[in-house]
Amino acid sequence: MKNMVRVTSIAVFFGVLAVLIMIGTGLDFQRPMEIYVEQAPLATVPLAVPQQAAQMKGKEVSKPIVITADKDKPAVNAAPVSYKKPTDKTVYLTFDDGPSDLTLEVLDILKREGIKGTFFVLGKEAETRPEIINRIYEEGHTIGNHTYDHRYDQLYGRFQDFWGQIKKTEEVIRLITGERPQLVRAPGGTAGHFDEAYFQLMKQGGYHVFDWNVDSGDSKYKGVPVKDIVKGATTKVKGNEAIVLLHDGKGHGESVKALPDIISYYKKQGYAFEVLSTKTQPVQFTAQKAARKASQPSKQWITQEVVANSALFESGRTLAVEFGGLETAFAAGEYKLVDGRLMVPLRSLVERLGGSVSWKSHNKTVQVKLGGNRWDADPVGGLLLSHQTGGKPVSSDVHLIGGTAWIPIRDALDFSGHPVTRVTYEESEYRVLTL
The missing domain is CATH 3.30.457.10 (Copper amine oxidase-like, N-terminal domain)
Structure with missing residues (x-):
């Protein structure tokens, strides 16, 4: 660490x-020279975290969204990002809602199979199990931000509240690993939760939001059978990239049992296993008009919190x-x-x-x-x-x-x-x- x-x-x-x-x-x-100076800020924020994912087809995002909020709010535009497209079939195994004791079993399986995964963790759980976060990090897996407590009612009413949970979890992970996660997954996915303002402000703040295009279905209800999880996690996708949604939080023991068969399937199909990164083109659900319309932050707040935040990743x-x-x-x-x-x-x-x-x-x-x-x-x-x-x-x-x-x-x-x-x-x- x-x-x-x-x-x-x-x-x-x-x-x-x-x-x-x-x-x-x-x-x-x-150089070196001596100067007499002093320094300034960066913004901090709150908490949040949910868990179940909407079953929708994801779309790859290539163009930045430009939104104008209310007349009094600023137009927000983020710089375009260049992504690396793999030439071979590639699968990304992603795990939400950890860490928990089940995460240790997942890590054992991944180590045995010689592959890496992407873990979207909850800040609240990470605080109680820092040793697991450290193991994920030390073994070369990618850590993403899944908000603090997964509570939908605390996340999707105001963007400021969602942002607060992202920042709180980010600080928890930074204190354990020394690094800030740029990858974010919204609890329940962005479908029905994110409007265009959420997408664009997160991008402007330096974050990369990932949904998925393969849903294992392991969170549809309690105790989903192993065979159903394997079937869901091996659904064929268009294109050559599969971002698979799984869960390693409490109560998802069947997902762990299904993991070896899922890995075996993708190996037989000739897929390479990779972790998500800022160079991976995100799969994002389409922002819907039916999504809860969150109150939009002021221009001053965006400048102080969002714009300042992007410097953290430069x-x-x-x-x-x-x-x-x-x-x-x-x-x-x-x-x-x-x-x-x-x-x-x-x-x-x-x-x-x-x-x-x-x-x-x-x-x-x-x-x-x-x-x-x-x-x-x-x-x-x-x-x-x-x-x-x-x-x-x-x-x-x-x-x-x-x-x-x-x-x-x-x-x-x-x-x-x-x-x-x-x-x-x-x-x-x-x-x-x-x-």
């Missing part, structure tokens, strides 16, 4: 910013922070460079460095305990107050973005008793050094 986060952000973007910083400060363009510099013998790192997209200052989410910084934060609703402040110091941050008033000095509040650019407090990293470290001594800039990272 990875001990440090290995994600990255926009290299060209930061390269241009670095040049601008150097021009503005008269610094020579050379390449760029990490932000490394050395603090009192500890070190942590923020992936590109997890921080921001604003007017020469490095901004970070306050809670993420403090907790990664071993501290704690608590929200005081009565006065809308954040109480911080870090490095043996206690201090308050007022993101509404833009102020910081140290408990040690008992002095007057100090002005700071601490502020809220989408409900998350962001702060100049220099301010947070200074108030925690470890002032910044220098910040170095190299091609792959910013590094903040403290006393």
